[in-house]
Amino acid sequence: GAGVSQSPSNKVTEKGKDVELRCDPISGHTALYWYRQSLGQGLEFLIYFQGNSAPDKSGLPSDRFSAERTGGSVSTLTIQRTQQEDSAVYLCASSLIAGGNQPQHFGDGTRLSIL
Amino acid sequence: KNEVEQSPQNLTAQEGEFITINCSYSVGISALHWLQQHPGGGIVSLFMLSSGKKKHGRLIATINIQEKHSSLHITASHPRDSAVYICAPEGHKLSFGAGTTVTVRA
Numbered sequence: 001g002a003g004v005s006q007s008p009s010n011k012v013t014e015k016g017k018d019v020e021l022r023c024d025p026i027s028g029h030t031a032l033y034w035y036r037q038s039l040g041q042g043l044e045f046l047i048y049f050q051g052n053s054a055p056d057k058s059g060l061p062s063d064r065f066s067a068e069r070t071g072g073s074v075s076t077l078t079i080q081r082t083q084q085e086d087s088a089v090y091l092c093a094s095s096l097i098a099g100g101n102q103p104q105h106f107g108d109g110t111r112l113s114i115l
Numbered sequence: 116k117n118e119v120e121q122s123p124q125n126l127t128a129q130e131g132e133f134i135t136i137n138c139s140y141s142v143g144i145s146a147l148h149w150l151q152q153h154p155g156g157g158i159v160s161l162f163m164l165s166s167g168k169k170k171h172g173r174l175i176a177t178i179n180i181q182e183k184h185s186s187l188h189i190t191a192s193h194p195r196d197s198a199v200y201i202c203a204p205e206g207h208k209l210s211f212g213a214g215t216t217v218t219v220r221a
Contacts, residue, residue: 044211
């Protein structure tokens with residue numbers, strides 16, 4: 001069956017440009033998570049969505065970062081006015097519902113490089 | 116924020132050896148994930164457990180909720196087990212350990 005799909009797999013852009021990263025969760029999964037892994041760093045939580053509830057944005061590093069989830073399915077993570085420190089692998093995961101006892105399934109990530 | 120500590124940071128073993136990775140966390144949780152990340156970056160969820168022990172093939176994960184501690188064991192290690200293993204306690208979102216880089220030599 002289809003897993004979590006992320007696009008693009010790689011993105012190279014110039015500093016100051018806006019980028020959009022897309023995540024298609026597993027069908028039927030109501031919870032969707034965005035994480036970031038910078039070079040040589042551990043994984044870092046960014047934001048998560050659970051159904052129609054307001055998203056938990058507590059991990060977003062600055063107001064240049066935003067995310068939306070349309071129709072409870074596909075999510076887009078947008079980074080405005082990109083900076084070099086935004087270079088990282090951005091990972092999306094989904095689970096049946098949020099919270100314990102539900103495994104998260106990860107996409108392959110989008111490798112973002114800011115020149 | 117859940118403070119997560121993994122040990123060791125790096126581990127090298129000979130094929131066939133028994134490997135243990137430890138994870139401690141600071142805040143009570145509902146479940147804990149062990150993740151595996153191979154070179155190239157793909158992440159696979161190995162286990163999610165909220166109590167006791169789980170076994171899958173040569174991998175065993177244990178958790179002590181009261182002591183806020185979990186371990187991942189690899190029995191009869193093999194070079195294909197070489198990867199980064201990440202502990203991720205879950206409240207309403209995952210926190211992550213820094214990962215343990217495991218290298219198994221043939």
